[in-house]
Amino acid sequence: MNTSLTFEVLLYLNSYYFGLFAVCEIGMNVVKYMNFPDLKHFSTDFGILMAVCVIELFRVILARKGNLTERKWPVLVAIFLTIPSLAGVLYFMIWQSHALRFEYIICGIQVGLQFVEIVTGILCLLPFCKTPEYY
Template sequence: MNPSQPDVGPIFIYFGGWWDVVYYILNILVFVYKGVQLPYPNRNFAMEFSFSWLWILIEVPRLFLASKGNKTERTVPVIFSFILSMPLIAMYVYFIAFQTYVLKIDQLTNAIALIFMGIQMVFGILAMIRFIIASRFSA
């Protein structure tokens, strides 16, 4: 890594982790609001609420692998992070467009989450390219 070039990828991983905390709290609060105020079909509510728990079970390892891959300058953890991001992207799209009740707050929070995910993926690809080039020339 060239010291004159700042590496902004870890910044998006760091702030993406903080956004995840805010996102998760807002998401749970919105689901509680929907469950109390809206005539939700029980099966749909249970399924959509369980997606929130599934989301956290996938997002935490995804961020860990992205961070680990960046810190160790290895491509394999970053690739696994990309693999884990695929179901998360599907969940965000589901929450934006296909859940039983889509509120404006759902659209906003999930759009921000998709933006963070997209930026992290772009910087992940750039980091992997840099790691591969550096490994070829370091031998």
């Protein structure tokens, strides 16, 4: 199977899933802020969420553009941008002060998608890096 196609399908799936993830996280943060008025880290949580949204947006755009044009640098930068995005999702899953059960589920799915995207992105880079043969 073509790894470029697999990578593109995963990026397409993640672009829609991350939109759902971001909307759910924003909604849950608003609900937690209303129900737990003594939250000390609300601004930190919201700032990390906005940073993860921006990073993930640029990551998906770079990866799709690099994959479609078969250029290695945009895909490589997108793979490296997965690290801060993954750290932000793990923050919501592990280190957040009040994490809901639904957050564990959606963060686990997002971590799984990002891990599979890293693996397929690296496999997708291999054909891009070989030298062209001229006949």
